[in-house]
Amino acid sequence: MPILYAARTSLRKLRRKRMRMFFGIVPTVLLLTFIVLFSTISVSVNTFIRTHILSKIEYREEIIHLSKLNNPAQTYMPTPSPLSSDDNPNDYTQSDVDKVKTLNHIQDAQAERILPTTSATTASLVAGKTLTVDGFTLAPQETARDYDATSFTYSAGQPIPIIVNKAMFNRRYLDMGGKSTITITGEQLADPQKSLALVPVKSEFLDADYNKSKMLGRTFQMKLGGLPAIPMVALKSTFSGTSGTDVYRTLSTSDIAKLQKTQNDAIGPYWDQAKLAEGVTAHFVIVGVNETPGDSKAIIPTTAGIALFQELYTLQRGARTHTALPAEAYSSSFAGERVTKTGKLSDNGADTSYNVTPGVALLTERTSTDSPPAVGPTVIPIPGWVYRNDEKDGATVSSDVPDFILTADKLSITGITVRLDNATNRPKAQKALATAGYPEADNSASFTDTIRKVNGGLGTALLVVVAILAGINALILISTVGRSVADSQREIGVYRALGARKRDVAKLYVVYSAIQTALGIALGLILGLVLIFPVASWLTAVIAKLGFTQAALDNGVFGGLNLAVKSADFYHIDVLRIGLYAIALMVLTIVVSLIPAWRAARISPVEAIRKAD
Amino acid sequence: MNSLQPALVQLSGLTKRYRTGGGEVVALHGLDLSIELNSKVALMGPSGSGKSTVLQLIGGLDKPSGGSILVAGREVTKLNDDALSSYRNTTIGFIFQTFNLQSHLTAQENVALPQILGGHKPAEAIARALTLLEQVGLAEKAGRLPSELSGGEMQRVAIARALICKPGIILADEPTANLDKDNATHVLDMMSALELNNQALIVVTHDDRVASRFERIIYLDHGELAMGPATQQAAS
Numbered sequence: 001m002p003i004l005y006a007a008r009t010s011l012r013k014l015r016r017k018r019m020r021m022f023f024g025i026v027p028t029v030l031l032l033t034f035i036v037l038f039s040t041i042s043v044s045v046n047t048f049i050r051t052h053i054l055s056k057i058e059y060r061e062e063i064i065h066l067s068k069l070n071n072p073a074q075t076y077m078p079t080p081s082p083l084s085s086d087d088n089p090n091d092y093t094q095s096d097v098d099k100v101k102t103l104n105h106i107q108d109a110q111a112e113r114i115l116p117t118t119s120a121t122t123a124s125l126v127a128g129k130t131l132t133v134d135g136f137t138l139a140p141q142e143t144a145r146d147y148d149a150t151s152f153t154y155s156a157g158q159p160i161p162i163i164v165n166k167a168m169f170n171r172r173y174l175d176m177g178g179k180s181t182i183t184i185t186g187e188q189l190a191d192p193q194k195s196l197a198l199v200p201v202k203s204e205f206l207d208a209d210y211n212k213s214k215m216l217g218r219t220f221q222m223k224l225g226g227l228p229a230i231p232m233v234a235l236k237s238t239f240s241g242t243s244g245t246d247v248y249r250t251l252s253t254s255d256i257a258k259l260q261k262t263q264n265d266a267i268g269p270y271w272d273q274a275k276l277a278e279g280v281t282a283h284f285v286i287v288g289v290n291e292t293p294g295d296s297k298a299i300i301p302t303t304a305g306i307a308l309f310q311e312l313y314t315l316q317r318g319a320r321t322h323t324a325l326p327a328e329a330y331s332s333s334f335a336g337e338r339v340t341k342t343g344k345l346s347d348n349g350a351d352t353s354y355n356v357t358p359g360v361a362l363l364t365e366r367t368s369t370d371s372p373p374a375v376g377p378t379v380i381p382i383p384g385w386v387y388r389n390d391e392k393d394g395a396t397v398s399s400d401v402p403d404f405i406l407t408a409d410k411l412s413i414t415g416i417t418v419r420l421d422n423a424t425n426r427p428k429a430q431k432a433l434a435t436a437g438y439p440e441a442d443n444s445a446s447f448t449d450t451i452r453k454v455n456g457g458l459g460t461a462l463l464v465v466v467a468i469l470a471g472i473n474a475l476i477l478i479s480t481v482g483r484s485v486a487d488s489q490r491e492i493g494v495y496r497a498l499g500a501r502k503r504d505v506a507k508l509y510v511v512y513s514a515i516q517t518a519l520g521i522a523l524g525l526i527l528g529l530v531l532i533f534p535v536a537s538w539l540t541a542v543i544a545k546l547g548f549t550q551a552a553l554d555n556g557v558f559g560g561l562n563l564a565v566k567s568a569d570f571y572h573i574d575v576l577r578i579g580l581y582a583i584a585l586m587v588l589t590i591v592v593s594l595i596p597a598w599r600a601a602r603i604s605p606v607e608a609i610r611k612a613d
Numbered sequence: 614m615n616s617l618q619p620a621l622v623q624l625s626g627l628t629k630r631y632r633t634g635g636g637e638v639v640a641l642h643g644l645d646l647s648i649e650l651n652s653k654v655a656l657m658g659p660s661g662s663g664k665s666t667v668l669q670l671i672g673g674l675d676k677p678s679g680g681s682i683l684v685a686g687r688e689v690t691k692l693n694d695d696a697l698s699s700y701r702n703t704t705i706g707f708i709f710q711t712f713n714l715q716s717h718l719t720a721q722e723n724v725a726l727p728q729i730l731g732g733h734k735p736a737e738a739i740a741r742a743l744t745l746l747e748q749v750g751l752a753e754k755a756g757r758l759p760s761e762l763s764g765g766e767m768q769r770v771a772i773a774r775a776l777i778c779k780p781g782i783i784l785a786d787e788p789t790a791n792l793d794k795d796n797a798t799h800v801l802d803m804m805s806a807l808e809l810n811n812q813a814l815i816v817v818t819h820d821d822r823v824a825s826r827f828e829r830i831i832y833l834d835h836g837e838l839a840m841g842p843a844t845q846q847a848a849s
Contacts, residue, residue, distance in 0.1 A: 001730060004735075005735050009717070012718070016716075016717050491715055491716070493713075494713045494715060495726075496701075497672070497707050497713075498701065498702065498707070498726055498730055499698050499699065499701045499703070499730045499731055500702075501695050501699075502694060504698075604675075606669050606674040606675040609713065
């Protein structure tokens, strides 16, 4: 029997038995509607999560920052030395970086350094207020991923890309409450809450001026170096253990003059103070915002940091008025490598070979002779690089700093930016790092893993639900076609009597089932496609309600990621998947309908006709 | 009996037993019977005499318990299911008491059905069906569904269907039992007028008036050949 004939006959039969057909195809229609809706939505959500969230987080998660300061094994927060030194326990060395590179699942490792500078202030970010950056981290390109900085490449003459810090919006100010003196007892100081309320040096967060999304792309200028500012208040502390007091006193004009003189004396006559005070003004463009609590550094590209370092150095060396300094005036700290140099020594003028440690003594400090001083700090930072001639240790400190020291490797490696081969290998890489002695505190991977699992689960859920519904559909099909067979005994008997072979009868019922399913699929497709739009709108509303709105996201967990949801995100109809499911359903129908079809074929013609007669 | 004609159907020692709830029922006891080419035969007997069983066995609808059925020299009992289907399709034309038209097909489609099942092109079969419907006087009702036809009309459609494949044997099982007198007469007239061309017509009936229209009457009783009134007459 030709299939087409069987199909036409089946259609005729279905038309005559509309009610039965209706009940027969309802499950298929619903299944297809579900497939269209769920696959479209799940695929959309899947794509949405993958493109909007996972790709960005994974991009971030390929990066691990190693820092001894964040090392959970550390119980205190040491201050990193600005300059490279082999014996600073808080710094990494190049061999650490090289070692990390060789570990499993790690593609690359690069040093993070800090830029030594006395102070960095800007008045151009918030009108009327001066903001301070506590320090600069010089980082490789990869670091930018953590802050979703779009561009982190510096080219000379262009503004320096900077990842600013939320903490810099904490403005410090003095509030004596109208008093000229505030005394805080040891007992009060022991209570952090009380001391916080009593200490007149306050800090306020400039909420109104801080807005991450508006920050990106903004340019501003900042002054680095220069002379340190005169303190706002005099603090005399006899506090020791739990006894004693801290006395804050408003500075009088004469106090300020005295402080200024102390500083001038400390710097001495060896620098042109006015020139030193100029500092260096650099232009920045904000490419990211660091919101990590407790982390107050701003991040700039290593190349930009070295350029700033050079500029500062040039300024400060240019401000030197003397070539030799009395060493005893400085409690300098030196760092650098010992090299052998042939040259003229300033004190005897003879050509000789000598050892020199051409490290820099930056932020050189001089301890005040008053201890404790009547006013002001006990130490005064002195800007200006010097180097020490070891041969004449303790004798002179020379300003004749050779150029070769001005390279990145003279700066301490305070952290290591590690790039993984794949974000999914993060836990393995973390383990490898910890085993090699580089533990990492960051455990953000678990969050991503959850998202990843949820995302993977969506596809599986669709498959499972479709499989269950298809199973139910198959059972209903067996039952309805089976009933059709039972009700058509006479008809089947007549077919057989007229010469239909068993397979002709089976074919008739398989085609009958297939047509029923095809009708169901067609109606289900139409219904599903019609319903997608309201469902997508509803889903968008639900997701927005969950907090995935632009405003919420700017400051939320996904800070900076563009996660705002549009209805159109859910209209991505997965034709291929829907088609595959429809074909699978058709194949299932044909296989399943073989059961009642074969039962029909086995009906004895004589029995069937006799029963009818 | 026209013994000059060769036998088209040769039944030898044909036995048929049925299993029922109450045990085994023997429908045929080693029946020997031959039916010649171009003969019109009436098969008579009371209920349970085995006449319908004979028809079903010749028609290949059922298998005998024993004996042989030779049709045109071919042993029907040895045919497999597919060959049997083909045999029913090409060699047999069935006319049933309850017409047995397919309710979802039109008169024309019903008539064409055996040819389509036999592998002919549906379009050709449908065209030929119309010719046959013309012969039974129902051309104008070709597009009607069985439910739109009278009993007589349905049986005429069934006759057309039985003839479409030009079968060797036309088997009719009580063809007039469900018809009123006029329609029954009409159908009988049609059968009587049927021109056989190397064929045979076997009609099962318990109606003497029907049987009397045929040239040979075979009586069956309890699954065996019996002396019917006509046979008795001939004997006397």
